[in-house]
Amino acid sequence: MSLRAKSHPVAGTIAWLASLLMFFPIFWTVLASFKTELGAIATPPELIFTPTLENYTEILSRADYLSFAMNSVVVSFGSTVLALLIAVPAAYAMAFYPTKRTRSTLLWMLSTKMLPSVGVLVPIYLFARNVGLLDTRTGLILMYMLMNLPIVVWMLFTFFKEMPKAIIEACLIDGASQWQTITMILLPLVLPGIASTALLNVILSWNEAFWSLNLTAHDAAPLTAFIASFSAPQGLFWAKLSAASTMAIAPILVFGWFSQRQLVRGLTFGAVK
Amino acid sequence: MRLSHLLAGAAMLAVSATAASAATITIATVNNGDMIKMQKLSPKWEAATGNKINWVVLEENVLRQRVTTDISTKGGQFDILTIGSYETPIWGKLGWLVPLEFPASYDVNDVFPGVRDALSAGGKLYAAPFYAESSFTLYRKDLFDAAGLKMPATPTYQELAGFADKLTDKSKEQYGICLRGKAGWGENMAFVDTLVNGFGGQWFDMKWNATIDTKPWHDALNYYVDLLHRDGPPGVTGNGFNENLALFTTGHCAMWVDATSAAGLVYDKSSSQVWDKTGFTAAPHGVTSNGTGWFWAWAMAVPTTSKNQDAAKSFLAWSTSKEYIELVGQTFGYTVLPPGTRISTYSNPNYIKAAPFAETVKASVLTADITKPTMNPVPYVGIQYVAIPEFQAMGTEVGQLVSAALAGQITVDAALTKAQASVSATIEQAGYK
Numbered sequence: 001m002s003l004r005a006k007s008h009p010v011a012g013t014i015a016w017l018a019s020l021l022m023f024f025p026i027f028w029t030v031l032a033s034f035k036t037e038l039g040a041i042a043t044p045p046e047l048i049f050t051p052t053l054e055n056y057t058e059i060l061s062r063a064d065y066l067s068f069a070m071n072s073v074v075v076s077f078g079s080t081v082l083a084l085l086i087a088v089p090a091a092y093a094m095a096f097y098p099t100k101r102t103r104s105t106l107l108w109m110l111s112t113k114m115l116p117s118v119g120v121l122v123p124i125y126l127f128a129r130n131v132g133l134l135d136t137r138t139g140l141i142l143m144y145m146l147m148n149l150p151i152v153v154w155m156l157f158t159f160f161k162e163m164p165k166a167i168i169e170a171c172l173i174d175g176a177s178q179w180q181t182i183t184m185i186l187l188p189l190v191l192p193g194i195a196s197t198a199l200l201n202v203i204l205s206w207n208e209a210f211w212s213l214n215l216t217a218h219d220a221a222p223l224t225a226f227i228a229s230f231s232a233p234q235g236l237f238w239a240k241l242s243a244a245s246t247m248a249i250a251p252i253l254v255f256g257w258f259s260q261r262q263l264v265r266g267l268t269f270g271a272v273k
Numbered sequence: 274m275r276l277s278h279l280l281a282g283a284a285m286l287a288v289s290a291t292a293a294s295a296a297t298i299t300i301a302t303v304n305n306g307d308m309i310k311m312q313k314l315s316p317k318w319e320a321a322t323g324n325k326i327n328w329v330v331l332e333e334n335v336l337r338q339r340v341t342t343d344i345s346t347k348g349g350q351f352d353i354l355t356i357g358s359y360e361t362p363i364w365g366k367l368g369w370l371v372p373l374e375f376p377a378s379y380d381v382n383d384v385f386p387g388v389r390d391a392l393s394a395g396g397k398l399y400a401a402p403f404y405a406e407s408s409f410t411l412y413r414k415d416l417f418d419a420a421g422l423k424m425p426a427t428p429t430y431q432e433l434a435g436f437a438d439k440l441t442d443k444s445k446e447q448y449g450i451c452l453r454g455k456a457g458w459g460e461n462m463a464f465v466d467t468l469v470n471g472f473g474g475q476w477f478d479m480k481w482n483a484t485i486d487t488k489p490w491h492d493a494l495n496y497y498v499d500l501l502h503r504d505g506p507p508g509v510t511g512n513g514f515n516e517n518l519a520l521f522t523t524g525h526c527a528m529w530v531d532a533t534s535a536a537g538l539v540y541d542k543s544s545s546q547v548w549d550k551t552g553f554t555a556a557p558h559g560v561t562s563n564g565t566g567w568f569w570a571w572a573m574a575v576p577t578t579s580k581n582q583d584a585a586k587s588f589l590a591w592s593t594s595k596e597y598i599e600l601v602g603q604t605f606g607y608t609v610l611p612p613g614t615r616i617s618t619y620s621n622p623n624y625i626k627a628a629p630f631a632e633t634v635k636a637s638v639l640t641a642d643i644t645k646p647t648m649n650p651v652p653y654v655g656i657q658y659v660a661i662p663e664f665q666a667m668g669t670e671v672g673q674l675v676s677a678a679l680a681g682q683i684t685v686d687a688a689l690t691k692a693q694a695s696v697s698a699t700i701e702q703a704g705y706k
Contacts, residue, residue, distance in 0.1 A: 038544055041519040043446075062312065063330075122346060129348050213335055214342060217350040218299055218327040229330035232304040236519060236544055 026249070032242035040239040055243035059230060065247060068226040073251070074137050075212075075222055076205040079144035080198050086145070087152040088194070092182060094153075095160030096168055106157065109150040117210045128215055135217045143215060144205045151204070152197055159193030160186075192265045199256070199263050206252045223248035295323040296584040298352035301340050303571065304330050306537070307404050307611050308355070310601055311592055317600070318591050324584045333459070344369050349578035352585040356400060358391040358570040358643070359658050365399035371575040371582055372397040379590055383615050391643055392572050400572035401593040405613030406534045407556070407566040407637035408467060408657075414552040416440055416447075416527045430471060430496060430557045433528060437504035440527035449504030451526035452497070455513040456676035458658065458668025463567055464530065465675055466657040467556060469493045470564030475647040476659050476696070481705040485671070486693035493559075494685045498678055510680045522546060530556060532569070533637050536630035537609050553633040555640075564646035566637050567657035570613070613638045663703050667696055 032040045034051035059065075094102045124143070125134075133139030163186065171181040187194070209224040216225060230237060230244040256263075302308045308330070315326050329351070331339060340354045344364065356364070364370050375381050381389070384402065392400040410433070412424050420439055425432065437449025453461045469475070474489030484490075501509050506520055514531060518538055521529045522545040529535070540548050556566035573592070575585040591597055595617050602610050607627035610618055612634055618624055619635045646656040653659045658668060674688040683691075700706060 038523070038546075042523070062309065121342060125342055125346050125348060129346060134348060134350055213331070214339060217301070217329050221329070225329075225331075228332055228335055229304055231332035231335075232515070236515065236522075236538075237304070 026253075029242045029249075030246050032239055033246045035239050037236035037239045040242065041236060055239045056247070059240055059244050059247070063226055063229060063244075065226065068221060068223045068248075069251065071137060071140075071216075071220055072206055072222040072224075072248075075140045075144060075220070076202045078137070078141040079148065079205050080201040082141060082145040083149050083152045083201055084194065084198060087149060087156050087197075088187075091153050091156035091160050092186070095157050095163075096165060106154065109153060113150050121214060125214065134215060135219050135221075137220045139215055140212060140220055140222070143211050144208060147208070147211070148201050148204055152201055155197045155200070156190075156194065159190050159197075163189065192262065195259075195262045196265070199259050203252060203256065295325070296581040297325040297327060298579075298581050298584050298588060299327040299329060299350065300353040300355070300573075300588075301329045301331065301336060301343075301351045302353075302355040302573075303333050303336050305571075306609065307571070310605055310609070311403065314597070314600060314604065315588075315592070318588060322584070322587060324587070326588070334457075344576050344578070347578050349576075349580065351576060352579040352581045353573050353588065354576055355571060355573055358388075358405075358568065358572070359655065359660060359664070361392045361400045361572060361574060362394040362654075362660060363662055364574070365394035365397065369576060370399040371577055371579070371586070372399060373401060373575070373586065373589065374398075375401075375590055379594060380617075383595060383617050385614065385616060385638060387568065387639065387642065388570050388614055391568060391570055400574035401589040402570045402572040402614040403593055404534065404611045405568070405570040405638055406532045407568055407613070407634070407641040408464070408531060409533050409536075409556050409566060409633055409637045410528060410530050410554045411521065411535060411539060412436075412528045412552050412554065413440075413524075413526075413547060413550055415550040417552070424552060424554050427555045427562070428557045430468070430559050433530075433557050434496070434500050434504075437500060437528060441504040446506075446525055447527065448506045448520070448525055449527050450500060451506055451512065451517045451520050451529045452501060452509070453513055453517065453531065454501065454505075454509035454676060454679050455511055455516070456669065456672040457513070458665055458672055460513045460672060461675055461679075462668045462672040463569075463657040465493070465497065465672070467565050467567050468497055468559075470647050470656065471557065471559035471561060472496070473560045473648045475649060475651050477651060477653065477700070479650055479652050481652060481700055483693055483696040483700060485696055486689045490689055491685060494675065494678060494689065497675075498685055501679060510676050522548075532567075533630075533634040534612065536634060537612070537628070540608060540628070540630065553630045555633070555637060561648035562640075563642075563648055564656045566641045568638070568641035568643050569657070661703075661705070663699055667699050670695055 033055055034053070035046060035049055036052060036054070039046050039049055094106065128134045128139050133142070167185065167189070168181055171185050176184070207224070209228070212222050212224045213228060216222070227241070227244045227248050230241045312328055312330075319325055336355065337360075340351065340356065342348070343350045344354065361370070365372075381398070385405065388402050388405045389398060392398060392402060410424070410428060417424055417436075417440075422436055422439065424436070433450065439449070441447065441449035453464045455461055469490055472489040472493040474487060474493060475484055478484050506512070506525060512520070514535070517526065517529055517531060518535060520526050521535075522539055524546050536553060539545050539551050542548050558565040573589050575582055575589065579585050593614065595615060598610055598615060598618055599621075602621070602623055607621070607623040610621070610624050610628070612618070612631075619631060625631055641656060643654045643656055643660075646654070653661065655664075658664055671692045674683070674692050677683050678685045678688040
């Protein structure tokens with residue numbers, strides 16, 4: 001029986017409504033980006049209007065979009081690769097060779113996410129200044145890696161835990177080394193899980209605003225700084241801000257669209273499923 | 274002008290540029306119309322000097338947090354900071370800013386004395402102003418005429434309330450008055466402070482005792498809450514400058530008391546539906562006129578951590594000069610000249626002709642005296658703020674209580690009792706008493 005045939009009409013309707021609700025702000029932002037400034041704030045809202053590209057022209061003339069976008073790409077993917085390099089061995093060790101402190105270590109890692117970022121702004125800013133990492137991609141990559149590492153370790157730990165330990169034991173009995181067991185057996189089996197973890201990490205890094213606004217100025221500023229530059233204290237700015245937001249989320253939306261199959265597969269992943 | 278003046282200015286810059294080798298300066302600034310124009314014109318300075326500019330443009334509150342973090346930790350990320358008249362004297366006193374000295378050709382005496390004083394500490398100028406503003410009253414001449422009303426040159430708060438009652442027609446989504454309601458020291462408190470000043474109130478007495486839970490504050494806040502409930506637009510607690518600008522320019526407000534910088538935006542034919550129906554007059558007053566129109570200047574300063582101080586000062590001298598203001602007029606039209614900074618702007622016939630609000634703005638900026646903000650003597654300067662480092666947090670907390678009272682979540686009495694306790698504790702902890 002196909003999956004479509006199994007879905008309940010009520011559940012399907014709720015899923016559609018939830019999806020539309022979540023998509024609506026994006027739709028509204030894109031719509032506003034093609035309006036004039038007066039049209040964007042009109043009450044009642046304009047649904048039928050003559051679209052204009054003037055907002056896109058204006059923001060492209062005022063800011064170097066490609067530079068911001070390139071920084072976003074480098075920082076998001078760089079921090080993801082670095083986080084995976086650290087988190088895969090850590091999660092492997094904790095999943096297959098746990099000690100009595102593994103549980104508390106995992107909880108401690110997660111607890112670091114509960115601290116409000118602004119609480120550590122000054123020490124981190126001073127540290128970055130002293131080691132010359134202010135306004136550098138390297139500084140932001142390190143910051144994002146550290147920020148997302150607890151989530152990455154937790155997700156990978158969960159995926160590894162779902163793997164029957166017998167698979168590892170069988171490999172070792174057959175004479176495979178630890179390295180071979182990890183690279184030739186384990187990683188291919190958990191690849192969907194790693195991929196979905198990586199995707200989530202990329203999205204979290206792409207959307208992060210607090211640290212990117214505070215630790216960068218010009219050279220390493222990503223797209224979140226690009227958006228922030230079009231919010232104004234005086235004057236009408238909704239249409240231009242919407243255009244900037246659309247340009248900032250477009251790459252990650254396209255990326256997410258193409259990788260959604262991998263994401264869903266990873267989130268429903270299990271070695272014996 | 275004055276092509277010869279412009280050429281002379283460019284030559285002056287070229288000479289100063291040869292003294293220092295080409296540099297790249299980073300400017301942290303706010304996204305408003307005047308700064309966008311400056312960004313667009315800055316290639317002329319770059320071409321004349323060989324220097325390059327990296328612009329970091331941020332929303333006002335983000336900018337404030339960003340530059341405060343950088344300067345207080347000596348991060349050295351920026352060569353020029355855009356700051357206001359609140360921060361400049363405080364940071365200047367702390368030794369965080371480079372004192373500015375301009376050549377005679379800059380004509381520093383052409384800058385309004387009040388603006389110079391607001392950007393100075395210990396007799397030294399620490400920032401160059403690119404626009405200054407006070408507050409005033411904008412009103413719809415067509416609605417006043419239709420109702421047979423006449424706006425006085427110096428209206429009182431009671432007169433404004435009477436006009437608002439008569440001009441409100443909620444069935445047509447026409448509201449008698451629009452005022453700031455969004456919480457924040459630079460949002461609702463900017464207006465509320467001038468209102469309290471007008472009702473004879475103040476933040477502190479001469480011994481730094483908080484004087485918030487007093488009759489003038491109660492009278493002022495009851496007036497504000499009652500007036501906006503009767504004649505204000507819906508959702509007023511979410512309205513700041515931009516929201517009220519949108520309401521006014523789309524014809525929903527009969528009156529609006531806010532920054533004089535609104536004049537150019539309301540008068541912009543491309544984005545305003547009421548540009549030809551709007552009149553301008555002084556900010557309303559109550560038992561006193563002291564501190565009833567606020568004073569604010571956006572200015573640019575060079576932090577002591579800048580590694581390119583000469584280039585940064587050269588840019589400040591160019592971008593706040595008379596020649597630059599003329600260049601703005603020639604490029605973008607005279608209506609949008611940076612207002613409130615230079616005396617010569619208001620003797621420029623092109624500006625007087627293009628901007629009918631110019632004289633009212635000039636009078637408002639000249640009247641606003643940050644050293645005499647209240648009816649009774651106070652130990653602080655600042656009209657819509659108290660120029661001490663603790664005020665940002667204090668003002669925002671009181672602003673939240675005022676906003677809660679406006680939303681009906683607490684009474685005015687309860688809001689002021691809480692505000693009094695909180696402000697007293699803060700000022701005592703900070704050691705002012």
